[in-house]
Amino acid sequence: MLQTDCQRLDPRIRRTRHLLQDALKRLLEQRDFDKITIQDITEAATLNRATFYAHYPDKFALLEELIRVSFLQLLECRKVRFDGSCATAFHPVILAVCDYLAELQKSHSARQHQFEAFVEGTVIDQIRVILLEGSQKHPVERTISPELIAATASWAIYGAAKQWVNLPDRIPAEDFVATAAAMVHPILMSGVVSPVHS
Amino acid sequence: MLQTDCQRLDPRIRRTRHLLQDALKRLLEQRDFDKITIQDITEAATLNRATFYAHYPDKFALLEELIRVSFLQLLECRKVRFDGSCATAFHPVILAVCDYLAELQKSHSARQHQFEAFVEGTVIDQIRVILLEGSQKHPVERTISPELIAATASWAIYGAAKQWVNLPDRIPAEDFVATAAAMVHPILMSGVVSPVHS
DNA sequence: CAACATCTGTCTGTTAGTCAACACTTGAGT
DNA sequence: ACTCAAGTGTTGACTAACAGACAGATGTTG
Numbered sequence: 001m002l003q004t005d006c007q008r009l010d011p012r013i014r015r016t017r018h019l020l021q022d023a024l025k026r027l028l029e030q031r032d033f034d035k036i037t038i039q040d041i042t043e044a045a046t047l048n049r050a051t052f053y054a055h056y057p058d059k060f061a062l063l064e065e066l067i068r069v070s071f072l073q074l075l076e077c078r079k080v081r082f083d084g085s086c087a088t089a090f091h092p093v094i095l096a097v098c099d100y101l102a103e104l105q106k107s108h109s110a111r112q113h114q115f116e117a118f119v120e121g122t123v124i125d126q127i128r129v130i131l132l133e134g135s136q137k138h139p140v141e142r143t144i145s146p147e148l149i150a151a152t153a154s155w156a157i158y159g160a161a162k163q164w165v166n167l168p169d170r171i172p173a174e175d176f177v178a179t180a181a182a183m184v185h186p187i188l189m190s191g192v193v194s195p196v197h198s
Numbered sequence: 199m200l201q202t203d204c205q206r207l208d209p210r211i212r213r214t215r216h217l218l219q220d221a222l223k224r225l226l227e228q229r230d231f232d233k234i235t236i237q238d239i240t241e242a243a244t245l246n247r248a249t250f251y252a253h254y255p256d257k258f259a260l261l262e263e264l265i266r267v268s269f270l271q272l273l274e275c276r277k278v279r280f281d282g283s284c285a286t287a288f289h290p291v292i293l294a295v296c297d298y299l300a301e302l303q304k305s306h307s308a309r310q311h312q313f314e315a316f317v318e319g320t321v322i323d324q325i326r327v328i329l330l331e332g333s334q335k336h337p338v339e340r341t342i343s344p345e346l347i348a349a350t351a352s353w354a355i356y357g358a359a360k361q362w363v364n365l366p367d368r369i370p371a372e373d374f375v376a377t378a379a380a381m382v383h384p385i386l387m388s389g390v391v392s393p394v395h396s
Numbered sequence: 397c398a399a400c401a402t403c404t405g406t407c408t409g410t411t412a413g414t415c416a417a418c419a420c421t422t423g424a425g426t
Numbered sequence: 427a428c429t430c431a432a433g434t435g436t437t438g439a440c441t442a443a444c445a446g447a448c449a450g451a452t453g454t455t456g
Contacts, residue, residue, distance in 0.1 A: 011244055012413065012442050037403060046209055048444050053405065210412050210443065235433060246414050251435065 017055055019045040021066045024059075029107065033063065033115040060118065067122045071100055075130070089134055090153075090188070093127060094180050097161040098173040105165050120158070127154035131188070144191030153187045160184070215253055217243040219264045222257075227305065231261065231313040258316065265320045269298055273328070287332055288351075288386070291325060292378050295359040296371040303363050318356070325352035329386075342389030351385045358382070 023045035027036050038059055042049045056062045078092035078099070100123065108115075131150040142149075160180040164170060221243035225234050236257055240247045254260045276290035276297070298321065306313075329348040340347075358378040362368060 010414070010442070011246070015244065016443080038405095039403070046213065048209070049404090050406085050445085051443055054442075058405090208412070208444065214413080236435095237433070247434090248415080248436080249413055252412075256435095 013055070016045075016047060016051060017065070019047060020052065020055065020062055021069065024062055024066055025070075033059075063118065064122050067119055068126055071096065071123060071126055074100055088181070090131065090157075090184070091177055091181055093130055094157055094161065094177045094184070095173060097123065097127065097157055098164060098176060101161050101165045102173070124154050124158045127157055135188075141193040142191040143193060149188060149190065153184050156184050156187060211253070214243075214245060214249060215263070217245060218250065218253065218260055219267065222260055222264055223268075231257075261316065262320050265317055266324055269294065269321060269324055272298055286379070288329065288355075288382070289375055289379055291328055292355055292359065292375045292382070293371060295321065295325065295355055296362060296374060299359050299363045300371070322352050322356045325355055333386075339391040340389040341391060347386060347388065351382050354382050354385060 020041060023041050024036070027040060027044055036059070038052055039049055041059065041062070042052050052062075056065070075092060075096040078096045104119065128150045131153055132146060135146040135150065157180065160183065164173075164176050164180075170176070218239060221239050222234070225238060225242055234257070236250055237247055239257065239260070240250050250260075254263070273290060273294040276293045302317065326348045329351055330344060333344040333348065355378065358381065362371075362374050362378075368374070
């Protein structure tokens with residue numbers, strides 16, 4: 001919830017949240033999200049049910065955090081493979097989205113519409129946040145707000161990645177990333193006034 | 199400490215003790231017991247140092263519990279392979295001791311005398327307790343106290359097993375168990391008045 | 397329909413774990 | 427000899443997690 005990324009938080013809290021996330025993760029490998037009760041989760045996490053509500057208002061909040069955290073972990077892995085140059089900084093983001101969707105497609109039957117929609121929203125929002133953070137690190141004078149650009153680009157990336165995973169014969173993710181990046185890059189550059197860029 | 203076998207104990211207590219035992223177990227794979235501090239253990243267990251003292255007076259107490267628990271786990275595995283007949287009930291115990299010592303020999307340099315002596319004492323005591331429990335389940339009239347018999351037999355079993363592991367070319371543990379059982383069985387039968395036994 | 401079971405969300409008092417102190421011991425170093 | 431660093435064992439205030447209860451919602455089943 002609040003303080004999710006977090007620093008020096010009470011170890012008990014980190015432990016408990018990790019236990020809950022891990023329990024949900026394991027249960028999702030067995031059955032659909034809507035067939036999982038909070039009791040199931042807390043039992044699998046060896047925690048008291050009341051403790052759950054001290055951390056999340058409902059199971060959707062836990063799911064959201066689980067998605068966020070595991071997506072970020074994926075992204076961290078992808079990042080090390082790229083240089084830090086500004087122009088290609090969002091390549092790993094695209095790659096992470098591709099991998100995440102590919103992983104999701106493997107492990108889940110596509111029939112959980114409510115679940116999928118929720119995942120979708122969470123992932124897109126996370127992409128948006130990441131892009132926004134990136135643009136704040138390298139401020140550029142522009143006529144379009146960074147917020148709008150981040151939002152647009154995040155949907156574009158997700159849409160492109162989703163198209164890619166649904167192809168019957170996919171090209172390698174790394175190759176696809178180059179194509180997608182070529183499409184998305186103009187969005188990020190739109191409205192830039194000063195042409196200062198490496 | 200108290201309530202080790204235990205039943206419905208506060209989940210936090212079971213979790214914490216398990217975390218500490220597991221941490222010590224992992225650290226023992228890396229370095230010798232006397233090179234491990236309580237700080238190391240609590241750090242590896244993601245617990246506060248003060249919490250340690252709420253459960254164990256010192257690291258030896260933790261080690262003792264670790265040995266006890268892992269030995270009992272080993273024993274449980276061995277037990278299922280045997281029938282429940284009274285005459286051979288202690289076969290799995292001998293086998294468990296053999297396996298435990300063999301495991302220990304593999305994973306530890308034999309130079310930690312203090313450590314080895316402590317393990318030895320703990321294991322023998324555990325054997326004694328198990329034998330004593332067994333004799334209490336099947337009370338027989340005897341001229342020698344069950345306590346003395348259990349103590350004697352436990353040392354005999356440990357001694358035999360230790361001799362076995364130190365042989366340069368060991369026979370299979372299962373075969374050795376039969377021999378050892380033949381040696382130890384008379385101890386258990388000594389002083390029996392009524393010859394009632396299946 | 398009523399009876400029933402199950403899950404939810406909330407609340408209470410109690411207990412375990414955290415944290416930052418503390419004084420003490422030990423050993424290495426210069 | 428003296429410091430300095432690092433580990434030990436203890437304390438008390440704070441807080442997270444526990445057990446167990448509760449009413450209400452949901453969804454069976456006869």
